[in-house]
Structures are given as structure tokens and as C-alpha cells.
Amino acid sequence: MINEQKDEETILLKVEDTPSCPRCDSATLLLAQFQNSWKNRLGEDVSGLKEAVLCPGCDHGEPVAAELLALFAVDDQVSPENMDVFGGLVAAWVESVRQRTVDEEALSAEFELWKRGEL
Numbered sequence: 583m584i585n586e587q588k589d590e591e592t593i594l595l596k597v598e599d600t601p602s603c604p605r606c607d608s609a610t611l612l613l614a615q616f617q618n619s620w621k622n623r624l625g626e627d628v629s630g631l632k633e634a635v636l637c638p639g640c641d642h643g644e645p646v647a648a649e650l651l652a653l654f655a656v657d658d659q660v661s662p663e664n665m666d667v668f669g670g671l672v673a674a675w676v677e678s679v680r681q682r683t684v685d686e687e688a689l690s691a692e693f694e695l696w697k698r699g700e701l
């Protein structure tokens with residue numbers, strides 16, 4: 583059975599007063615907050631609220647992020663006219679960030695176990 587929870591998912595976006603980039607400490611353009619869930623080592627569902635920032639310096643190498651950055655470069659502010667395009671790109675970007683975040687979490691969990699000699 584397929585669980586259609588994706589449709590109920592809320593992504594919170596902030597374009598003003600966004601935090602500085604955790605990677606390079608420069609100004610970011612967008613902050614997204616979204617629900618994230620993944621399976622832990624025991625196969626249990628774990629969920630939490632994730633945050634991601636869009637950084638011109640760090641994220642331009644990713645195709646989806648680059649498209650978003652281009653939109654900001656043109657319009658500076660997101661307007662009602664480009665809201666559809668913006669919404670689609672943001673959804674795609676959050677999806678790519680989600681994959682990356684899960685990978686990092688899986689890796690760091692393995693690393694913790696490795697340090698404790700459980701692998």
C-alpha cells in the first residue's frame with residue numbers, strides 16, 4: 583500500500599533574514615523547513631523537522647539549486663507571476679536536499695557505530 587502523505591507535507595520558506603550558510607558562513611537566499619522521515623538501523627521510522635539554506639556559493643553546482651539561484655538573480659524578490667515556477671523548483675530542491683540529508687545522517691550514524699566498535 584502506498585501512503586500518500588507527501589500531499590499533506592508542508593514546506594516552510596523564508597526569504598528574508600535567512601541565516602548565514604553553515605558551510606561557508608556567507609549570506610543565503612532562502613531557508614526551507616520541512617518534515618523529514620527516514621528508517622533507522624532497526625527499520626523504525628524516525629521523523630523530524632529539517633532546515634536547509636540555499637547558498638549561492640555552495641549550491642550552484644547542483645542543477646536544481648542553480649535554477650533556483652538563477653530565479654533569484656533575475657527577480658530578486660519572488661513575485662506572484664513566477665510563483666508557480668518558484669514553487670516547482672523549491673519542491674525539487676527540497677527533495678534533493680532531503681536525499682542528501684538522509685545520506686549524511688546514515689553516514690554519520692555508521693560513523694558513530696564504527697567509533698564505538700560496533701561495526
Ligand SMILES: [Zn+2]
Pocket residue numbers: 603604605606607608637638639640641
Ligand atoms: Zn555556503
